[in-house]
Structures are given as structure tokens and as C-alpha cells.
Amino acid sequence: MTNPVLVEVIRGPLVESRHRGAVAVCDAEGKTVLAIGDDAAAIFPRSAVKALQALPLIMEGAVERFGLSNEELALACASHSGEAAHVAGVERMLGKAGLDPSALRCGAHWPVAQAAAAAVARSGAPSPLHNNCSGKHAGFLCVARALGVDHADYWRPTHPVQQRVRRVLEDFTGATLGEAQCAVDGCSVPTWGVPLRNLAHGFAKFATGRGISAEHAKAAARLRQACAKAPWFVAGTGRFCTEILQLLGERVFVKTGAEGVYCAALPGQGLGIALKCDDGAGRAAQAIMAALIARFVPLAASERAALERFVQPVLRNWNDFEVGRMRVSEMLA
Amino acid sequence: MTNPVLVEVIRGPLVESRHRGAVAVCDAEGKTVLAIGDDAAAIFPRSAVKALQALPLIMEGAVERFGLSNEELALACASHSGEAAHVAGVERMLGKAGLDPSALRCGAHWPVAQAAAAAVARSGAPSPLHNNCSGKHAGFLCVARALGVDHADYWRPTHPVQQRVRRVLEDFTGATLGEAQCAVDGCSVPTWGVPLRNLAHGFAKFATGRGISAEHAKAAARLRQACAKAPWFVAGTGRFCTEILQLLGERVFVKTGAEGVYCAALPGQGLGIALKCDDGAGRAAQAIMAALIARFVPLAASERAALERFVQPVLRNWNDFEVGRMRVSEMLA
Numbered sequence: 001m002t003n004p005v006l007v008e009v010i011r012g013p014l015v016e017s018r019h020r021g022a023v024a025v026c027d028a029e030g031k032t033v034l035a036i037g038d039d040a041a042a043i044f045p046r047s048a049v050k051a052l053q054a055l056p057l058i059m060e061g062a063v064e065r066f067g068l069s070n071e072e073l074a075l076a077c078a079s080h081s082g083e084a085a086h087v088a089g090v091e092r093m094l095g096k097a098g099l100d101p102s103a104l105r106c107g108a109h110w111p112v113a114q115a116a117a118a119a120v121a122r123s124g125a126p127s128p129l130h131n132n133c134s135g136k137h138a139g140f141l142c143v144a145r146a147l148g149v150d151h152a153d154y155w156r157p158t159h160p161v162q163q164r165v166r167r168v169l170e171d172f173t174g175a176t177l178g179e180a181q182c183a184v185d186g187c188s189v190p191t192w193g194v195p196l197r198n199l200a201h202g203f204a205k206f207a208t209g210r211g212i213s214a215e216h217a218k219a220a221a222r223l224r225q226a227c228a229k230a231p232w233f234v235a236g237t238g239r240f241c242t243e244i245l246q247l248l249g250e251r252v253f254v255k256t257g258a259e260g261v262y263c264a265a266l267p268g269q270g271l272g273i274a275l276k277c278d279d280g281a282g283r284a285a286q287a288i289m290a291a292l293i294a295r296f297v298p299l300a301a302s303e304r305a306a307l308e309r310f311v312q313p314v315l316r317n318w319n320d321f322e323v324g325r326m327r328v329s330e331m332l333a
Numbered sequence: 334m335t336n337p338v339l340v341e342v343i344r345g346p347l348v349e350s351r352h353r354g355a356v357a358v359c360d361a362e363g364k365t366v367l368a369i370g371d372d373a374a375a376i377f378p379r380s381a382v383k384a385l386q387a388l389p390l391i392m393e394g395a396v397e398r399f400g401l402s403n404e405e406l407a408l409a410c411a412s413h414s415g416e417a418a419h420v421a422g423v424e425r426m427l428g429k430a431g432l433d434p435s436a437l438r439c440g441a442h443w444p445v446a447q448a449a450a451a452a453v454a455r456s457g458a459p460s461p462l463h464n465n466c467s468g469k470h471a472g473f474l475c476v477a478r479a480l481g482v483d484h485a486d487y488w489r490p491t492h493p494v495q496q497r498v499r500r501v502l503e504d505f506t507g508a509t510l511g512e513a514q515c516a517v518d519g520c521s522v523p524t525w526g527v528p529l530r531n532l533a534h535g536f537a538k539f540a541t542g543r544g545i546s547a548e549h550a551k552a553a554a555r556l557r558q559a560c561a562k563a564p565w566f567v568a569g570t571g572r573f574c575t576e577i578l579q580l581l582g583e584r585v586f587v588k589t590g591a592e593g594v595y596c597a598a599l600p601g602q603g604l605g606i607a608l609k610c611d612d613g614a615g616r617a618a619q620a621i622m623a624a625l626i627a628r629f630v631p632l633a634a635s636e637r638a639a640l641e642r643f644v645q646p647v648l649r650n651w652n653d654f655e656v657g658r659m660r661v662s663e664m665l666a
Contacts, residue, residue: 002335009592009613011377011516011517011524012515012516012517012524012526013512013513013514013515013516013526014375014376014377014514014516014526016376016377016516016592016613017592017593017610017611017612017613018611018612019612020353020612042347043347043349044344044347044349105652106651106652107650107651107652107653108651109651110447114443117450117451117454118450118454118458119454121450121451121452121454121455122454122455125451131651179346180346181346181347182345182346183344183345183346183347183349183656183657184344184345184650184654184656185650185656186650186651186656187650187651187652188650188651188652188654191344191345193345193346193347259342259349259350260350277350277612278350278351278612279350279351279352279353279610279611279612279614279617280342280349280350280614281612281613281614284612317440317517317518317519317520317521318439318440318441318442318464318519318520318521319438319439319440319520319521320440321517321521323516323517323518323519324516
């Protein structure tokens, strides 16, 4: 099955590039509300399921035990930009669990935010704290400490922490996750292949608390609220996930993942959204998600106006000249 | 027409992402040797035609007049990484033409090379010299000076420099280039939409000197030789264009462009290559070009082995774990 073109990138008089993809929107009972392209194919959700990966943090009592704040819970769900307060927050989480940054096994990379990268360059080199996944890893380490297990190998698929994550993903998505679905993510933890429509179903459960245990429902609500209260910690300055959470609060939880994935939970509509660009393009995935939010969430005129720059982004060059724009397919409208 | 999948990105047990695209390989008479996908569609070649954009530099006598070196000619054809010697070379070119960096109108961006970006961050902020197109712009300024015209607006489509560039592109590609084909590039000069097969035809002429004037043929050979002699200046440390030029010298001229474009000239085979990934992905375009070089250029075993890491790249994560690989379509083999 060939997925349709969902985003065109226009420069001057021509369509310069095209992005294909698939979209699934489901309710908590698993009913498909919208399917575009192959919604049965398994995809790696990558960082788009960090909020599900963070659920054991609440389920195992780590939040109370270590007194984690909303900001720290948001960091556990985050792909952060490596800005100073992100880094400080992750270090603080680790300290609350009696650990230091040497426990992180995510690897180091330069901060996603250019200004933060420049600041790091002036004082040294990036550490694992700057890795966009360091909050998720700090969360995993908190779970290991709460469980009272050796934390050294917390990232391995066989470790009790990752086994709990796997079971959460199975509970929410309804997919069976074994070796045949398992790959290694950019930060070295397992990423599990899940059919797109199952992922959307999982986020509808995450949005509503229906179809899961009362404990899972409560934990999901806690994480959604934490991210809505500390949106900057979910991504960073100027980033889409942060801007949407700032704009719409608890009405939309949205999270990006590598290789063109986005997931969202719409509590008011009782819906979950999962999408994947065939080619892995984040720019297109973001425009598609913006269009789906505009379609499914009732918005005030000012909110709709604020969203528009993500739905139909203007492309500017190094001199800030307008050189083109992106156009989402009418299929999404 | 739907272009075929030419590159699959594999993670663990699954194909995670897919890149579609089109390929044209032509000889200097315009005969198609290989066509994959829609080779009649117009694409913006972007930086892949910098060597054609640099031809007026030779045609108008700027090389002799200002005593430009091979390194400086290579910079005029380059999308450089903004490393120290690139920046110094561009500044030297400008100085030879009696200008300084304030004449550049390409806009500033951080060096493509991470180490160079960190070095710039330690001492300040990037300038237009660090823009990957600054060598091309310095070349345009040299042409303006050689022509004795006001250089201030050298980047505008109506300026004598850009009109000369447009005519070179028309002569080489056989396409008629007017307003209906014109857009603005990332560095603000015009980029002209050209059918993919015409672009391949143009590079076959660039490779062989056939089908163009003796002056153009001589100038093309001069640029190919300069790039083969100073390959580091065409891109930079570890970059594909540089590595291929270092590996194969004058046997292959290859140049990348934004949004998934690559062009190449194979003098020994009398062929030109042009390719475009539908989605604009550079990673896929590079693998496709590597596969085409392996297909069309007779290689020693050691050369073939050196090329293999570009044809079937291994994907590693932040901990340097092997997490996947890219696989090019058998259509390219």
C-alpha cells in the first residue's frame, strides 16, 4: 500500500518536495475515527511514547518517594532542547534518587537548541545530561531505585524497568511486544514496533483513562497534567510540543518522535492520534499534527490563528526572505 | 507518476523509513542511459549546480585577473562546512577582488561542521563567511568586478552576473529558464527549475566538453580539475563530495544540493547523473549517488570497498551502537 502525499513543500512556482505518510485517529474503544494510508503497519514510535514510558515512574511510587515535581515529570516525558534549565532539572531528578549524571546511559549529543549548543561550546563539551532523552533516562533510574534493583543496566530490554515499560506499552496499545518487534533507540533503550492504529488507540486510553486499570488511568492523568503545567520542560523554547501545550493546556497532549512520528491525546474528544511520515521527516509530521489538532479540537479564533503558522509554515532563507511554504493535503482538513 | 522507493532505512527487524526518488543518467548527446521514476519533472538543482554557476568566473576572465587558485575555484563550486580554512579561503578570494566580507549577501548560518560551529561559538557568532555558499558568492562578486559592474545587487535575477549564470544553465541543460522556473535559493540567489533529464544532460556536457562551445568545455575542465586537486574545499572534513573527490579524483565530479539533490559528471564514461529524492532527504540522495557511482564507474577493489560505507551506511546511535542500516533498491545495482 502506497501512503498518500500529505505535505507538499513549495518553493516559488514549483512543488520542490513531497512527504507521504499514514495517520490513525481512534477512540478509547479502538474505533477508527480517521485512517489515512496504511494504519495497520507497525512503526517504531520512538520518543513519541515517552509519556507511556514514564508511567512506571508513577506506578512504582517513585514520584512520591523522591518528591518529583511537575517540571521533573515533564522532563521524564520530554525530548528536551538541552537548555540550561532542562539540564539542571535532570540533574536534580538524579540527585533526588541519590544518583549523579554518571548513571545516565543515553550517550551525549549537542543540545538541540542552537543557543544552548553555543553556550555549551563556550564552556566545554556536551554530556549525557544534554541528550534530549536525559529526562526519560533519569525517570528510568528513579524507577530502578524505587524498585530497589541494580540500576546499572536499566536500559537493557531484559531489565525490570524496561520490562515494566514493555508491559505498559502492551496494556495501552493492545499489541504483543517481543523480540520480533524490538529495536534499539537513539538513546539505547528498546523501541517497540507497534501498528499505527494500536498506537492511536493507546493514546485514546491515555487521554481518557478508559480501557485501562484505574491506577494506569490516574497515572496517565497525572502525567498529562504535569506536562500541561510545565510545557517548556517537554521540549523547549519555540518547539512545537511546548507551544501547543502552552496554547491548549490539558486539552491536547502532543509529543514528537524521531523519524517523522507524532502522537497526541485529546481528552475532550476522547481521541488518540498517531502519525508517521514514510520518509522520517519531522517538518512534515509537525504540519500534519497541527492540521489534525485544528481538525479535531474546537478552537477559539485566536487559538486557530496561533496554530496556523504550524499548519501552513512559511519557509524563510538565511536572509529571512520568504522563499516558500508547506501545504498540507486536503485529506487532513 | 509515483517515483519508486530507492532507499529503505532499517532499524532492527523493521523498515523504519522509506525514500522515493527519480534518477536520470544521460550522455552528452542527451541519450538516456538510465531513467528511474519521473525524469521529465522539473526540479530545483539548488547547490548541485554550483560548478555551472561558477563557469562565468572563468569565462569572464576573473580567474586570471585575480589570480584565483585551485582551492579558490573549488570554494566557488562548494557547499563548504565552514571550517577555518574554508572561511580564510573565501576571505582571500574577496580580498583578491578588492572586496571584504561585507559585500557578501548570502546571510549567515552556523558552520555545518560541529567542531567548526563549536569553535565559532567560543569566539563569537557566525558571519556570512561561514555560510556554506560563501565561496559561490565570492565567485559571483569576482565576476561582477571582472565585468566592471556594480556588485551590490549581484544576487538579484536581473543582475548581469545572474543573467550570465542563467545563460550557462540554459546552454548546458537545454532548458529555457524564465520567471516561471525561478525561485529563491537558501542563500538568496535565483535557483532555476530544470527537468531532471536535462540536468543529467548538462552534467554529461560538463564531463565531456561535447555539445558546448570550446570555451565552455575548457572552463568546465578547469573547474573539474580544480575540484579534484582541492577536494577538501568542495565540502569539508568527512563529507561525501570531498571523500569521493579524494578517492576518485578527476574520474568523478560530484556535488550535493539541498532537498535531496545530487549531480555528477563521469568524464571516463561520458555520462552525467542527476537525482532527486522526493522528500528532500540528503541521507538517501547520498546513498543513491554512491550506488550509481559504484554502478557506472569501473573501480579497483579497494575503491569499491571504500565506497561501500556510503552505499550501505550503518546507522549508529549516541552510544555508537549499531542500530540499523540503509539499503538501496536493487533498481540501482
